Amino acid sequence: MLVFLYMTGWRVSEPLAHRKDDLDLEAGTEITRTDDNKGRRDELVPLHGVVVEHLRKIVSFEPVAFPWPHNRRALWEQFAKIQEEAGIRLTCPKEGKHECMDACHLYGFHDFRRALATANAETLTADALPSLMRHQSYTTTQRYIKLANNLKRSAEKLFVPQGLLSGTYGT
Numbered sequence: 001m002l003v004f005l006y007m008t009g010w011r012v013s014e015p016l017a018h019r020k021d022d023l024d025l026e027a028g029t030e031i032t033r034t035d036d037n038k039g040r041r042d043e044l045v046p047l048h049g050v051v052v053e054h055l056r057k058i059v060s061f062e063p064v065a066f067p068w069p070h071n072r073r074a075l076w077e078q079f080a081k082i083q084e085e086a087g088i089r090l091t092c093p094k095e096g097k098h099e100c101m102d103a104c105h106l107y108g109f110h111d112f113r114r115a116l117a118t119a120n121a122e123t124l125t126a127d128a129l130p131s132l133m134r135h136q137s138y139t140t141t142q143r144y145i146k147l148a149n150n151l152k153r154s155a156e157k158l159f160v161p162q163g164l165l166s167g168t169y170g171t
Contacts, residue, residue: 001015001066002112003050003051004051004054004066005109005112005113006112006115006116007047007048007050007051007116008045008047008048008051008132009112009113009116009117009132009133010032010113010134011037011109011110011113012075012110013036013072014032014036014037015066016064016066016068016072016075017035017036017064018030018032018033018036018064018065019033019063019064019065020062020064020065023055023065025052025055025056028047028048028049028052029044029045029046029047030044030045030047031043031044032134037134038136039134039135039136043134045132045134076108076109079106079109080102080103083106083107084106088105088106088107089105089106090104090105090106090107091105092104092105113133114144114147116132116133117129117141117144117147118144118147118148118151119148121144121145121148122148122152129141129144129145
């Protein structure tokens with residue numbers, strides 16, 4: 001499911017609700033239903049080949065592709081445990097401004113949406129990115145694009161020690 005979230009940018013509730021009969025692995029598409037998405041519309045969504053190959057590997061008799069028989073809170077708890085076991089501990093952006101909780105130091109499911117937008121802001125067209133993310137308003141997508149552009153400009157301004165510029169790094 002993590003690969004699915006990263007490669008589609010879907011909200012976490014959507015893959016939990018998607019039914020196998022709405023999925024066409026041969027065509028590489030899925031229908032996201034009105035009742036299961038924030039856009040409140042049925043939509044045929046193309047899926048990347050990596051997503052299709054991951055979905056082919058999920059074998060179950062459940063009507064949904066990602067069966068989760070527990071409450072949603074338990075999914076967040078399991079995601080937190082995975083990150084803790086992996087040694088992930090993020091710096092809270094509001095540290096010192098509020099009382100930090102454990103969740104301040106972990107990724108949330110929405111971070112997959114942000115990652116998709118940030119990683120693809122330069123390569124996808126102005127129509128494609130909001131469509132893939134199923135934003136109702138282009139201004140929502142523009143916030144993600146602005147974040148991606150700011151990160152790129154910041155990375156370009158990083159100080160690089162002379163030894164790295166001259167090709168002597170690692171010798």
